[in-house]
Amino acid sequence: MHTIALFDSTLRDGSQGEGISFSVEDKLKVVKALDTLGVAYIEAGNPGSNPKDLEFFRRAEQLTLTHATLVAFGSTRRKKSKAADDPNLKNLVSAKTKVVSIFGKSWGLHVTDVIRTTREENLAMIRDSIQFITESGSEVFFDAEHYFDGYLDDSEYAKATLQAALDGGASTLVLCETRGGLLPSEVARITAETIKAFPGIPIGIHAHDDIGCGVASSIAAVEAGAIQVQGTLLGFGERCGNANLATVAGILGTKLAVDCLCGESLEQLTATSRQVAEIANVRITGGTPFIGKSAFAHKGGMHIDGVQKIPRSFEHIDPAQVGNERRLLMSEVAGRALMLKRIARVVPDLDKDDPVTVSLMDELKQLEAEGYQFEGAESSFDLVIRRHLKMYKPYFSLVHYQTIGSSPYADPLSDATHAAVVKVKVGGESAITAAEGEGPVNALDQALRKVLEQFYPTLKRVHLTDYKVRVLDSAGATASKVRVLIESTDGNETWTTIGVSRDIIEASWFALSDSIEYKLIAEGIEPSVE
Numbered sequence: 028m029h030t031i032a033l034f035d036s037t038l039r040d041g042s043q044g045e046g047i048s049f050s051v052e053d054k055l056k057v058v059k060a061l062d063t064l065g066v067a068y069i070e071a072g073n074p075g076s077n078p079k080d081l082e083f084f085r086r087a088e089q090l091t092l093t094h095a096t097l098v099a100f101g102s103t104r105r106k107k108s109k110a111a112d113d114p115n116l117k118n119l120v121s122a123k124t125k126v127v128s129i130f131g132k133s134w135g136l137h138v139t140d141v142i143r144t145t146r147e148e149n150l151a152m153i154r155d156s157i158q159f160i161t162e163s164g165s166e167v168f169f170d171a172e173h174y175f176d177g178y179l180d181d182s183e184y185a186k187a188t189l190q191a192a193l194d195g196g197a198s199t200l201v202l203c204e205t206r207g208g209l210l211p212s213e214v215a216r217i218t219a220e221t222i223k224a225f226p227g228i229p230i231g232i233h234a235h236d237d238i239g240c241g242v243a244s245s246i247a248a249v250e251a252g253a254i255q256v257q258g259t260l261l262g263f264g265e266r267c268g269n270a271n272l273a274t275v276a277g278i279l280g281t282k283l284a285v286d287c288l289c290g291e292s293l294e295q296l297t298a299t300s301r302q303v304a305e306i307a308n309v310r311i312t313g314g315t316p317f318i319g320k321s322a323f324a325h326k327g328g329m330h331i332d333g334v335q336k337i338p339r340s341f342e343h344i345d346p347a348q349v350g351n352e353r354r355l356l357m358s359e360v361a362g363r364a365l366m367l368k369r370i371a372r373v374v375p376d377l378d379k380d381d382p383v384t385v386s387l388m389d390e391l392k393q394l395e396a397e398g399y400q401f402e403g404a405e406s407s408f409d410l411v412i413r414r415h416l417k418m419y420k421p422y423f424s425l426v427h428y429q430t431i432g433s434s435p436y437a438d439p440l441s442d443a444t445h446a447a448v449v450k451v452k453v454g455g456e457s458a459i460t461a462a463e464g465e466g467p468v469n470a471l472d473q474a475l476r477k478v479l480e481q482f483y484p485t486l487k488r489v490h491l492t493d494y495k496v497r498v499l500d501s502a503g504a505t506a507s508k509v510r511v512l513i514e515s516t517d518g519n520e521t522w523t524t525i526g527v528s529r530d531i532i533e534a535s536w537f538a539l540s541d542s543i544e545y546k547l548i549a550e551g552i553e554p555s556v557e
């Protein structure tokens with residue numbers, strides 16, 4: 028098995044992505060997570076850019092990393108100056124990292140029209156800067172910015188910038204597809220020609236994703252001989268982002284049998300990616316290859332049937348290889364194969380042609396036609412099954428609820444904006460409670476749980492974590508039907524329930540009461556009966 032070094036720039040190029048910002052504490056946590064995963068290099072910031080990155084590198088001196096080498100990043104010296112006087116280079120030295128990435132211009136257009144200097148001065152800037160850093164004791168990787176566009180414009184000059192970096196003492200040459208606009212075949216060709224021109228020199232690839240080819244270009248470069256891949260774990264980065272390193276790692280590990288993670292290996296890929304997303308406060312798109320929630324989710328009935336019979340019929344790998352899991356989604360496009368799997372939790376011995384299976388399938392399709400969507404609310408669907416099979420005893424019955432709101436709210440010292448009163452019957456006993464909340468649904472939720480906690484104390488641990496409303500037929504304007512999805516947790520488990528109505532409070536009530544009933548059934552608690 029051959030080895031490729033993964034170089035993660037989430038904390039540097041990733042921070043250049045719109046909406047992404049890490050505090051020093053966040054950065055320290057991300058470094059730990061990536062080190063445990065086992066990437067070879069972590070480019071953690073640009074000490075010449077801002078005091079936060081300087082502070083990070085000061086604190087990072089205390090970090091003990093198991094697998095990764097920390098890298099500081101910065102540009103070549105400014106034109107017409109000495110490297111030893113350049114504040115950016117001095118900051119890079121003060122970061123005291125074993126490896127420093129220096130980026131310099133490899134495209135004539137940038138030399139003459141952006142930094143506005145001569146081609147000779149640009150070569151001197153690259154050489155002097157790298158020499159200054161290597162003399163301070165750090166190893167230097169040279170990021171050849173716009174290398175591919177520069178090569179297409181003038182390959183001899185682009186290669187001259189690489190030679191200047193080697194003359195300054197760079198150990199590795201990283202070819203950057205900075206604009207992210209080239210096809211992978213072009214990236215592969217230029218990488219192969221460059222490797223031929225610099226035999227024995229380690230070559231890396233740094234590709235952006237502007238035409239959605241960041242990963243494909245990175246893999247193409249590896250197949251052409253690159254031995255280091257730069258990217259960001261979740262694809263964050265300038266404009267459309269960088270090559271998504273989780274996808275790169277998944278491909279290298281499962282398709283090319285390349286060893287690229289030396290820590291907890293590929294099985295930690297999903298968990299680490301989700302941990303980094305949590306720190307960055309972003310959601311990973313469901314369809315993200317390998318690590319997304321939907322990466323191994325099957326919805327079409329024929330897919331579900333196939334994957335249950337033989338997993339490789341619809342899965343390119345076993346999801347466990349990357350720490351992900353298979354999900355089978357209940358919906359109007361599912362078939363009886365999945366329905367049976369859900370029913371089996373309640374009645375284990377029905378088959379596909381049993382009239383109960385068929386009539387439940389009809390009920391599911393009818394409910395979905397009315398606006399329900401069970402793929403995100405399977406806990407509610409479990410209740411539909413129990414009700415359909417007459418295996419359901421209600422835990423409580425509603426006598427009435429009322430929500431009251433006013434603006435401004437009567438109590439200016441409270442965050443509440445609404446109050447709710449809920450009256451229920453439990454086992455022949457009536458109980459009524461009022462509660463306040465931020466909004467009518469929050470007040471209703473508080474009042475419902477409060478009135479039921481005296482009968483079912485386990486509900487004290489339950490609270491809402493998410494609330495989503497979708498208007499189903501916007502043509503009906505304020506009289507439209509709405510679908511409410513509620514996510515609840517008890518601190519360990521999370522479950523989602525659904526309600527549909529023309530009245531948003533009633534839709535929320537359906538979802539709230541399903542949430543409570545689902546929890547009580549899941550705990551095996553017997554309903555108090557009259």
Ligand SMILES: CC(=O)SCCNC(=O)CCNC(=O)[C@H](O)C(C)(C)COP(=O)(O)OP(=O)(O)OC[C@H]1O[C@@H](n2cnc3c(N)ncnc32)[C@H](O)[C@@H]1OP(=O)(O)O
Nearest residue numbers: 073075076077102103104105106130131132141142172205
């Ligand atoms: C492709 C990449 O992603 S490279 C990394 C890019 N990353 C960033 O830009 C994020 C961090 N950057 C920063 O914090 C700021 O840009 C700083 C602190 C580095 C510089 O800020 P300022 O001095 O105010 O300059 P500003 O950002 O407006 O302009 C960039 C300057 O750097 C010069 N420059 C750009 N690339 C290079 C280079 N490789 N070597 C030397 N100088 C360069 C430009 O010519 C320009 O200088 P000029 O105004 O004299 O022409």
Ligand SMILES: CC(=O)C(=O)O
Nearest residue numbers: 130170172173203205
């Ligand atoms: C250096 C870098 O981030 C780039 O060229 O894209």
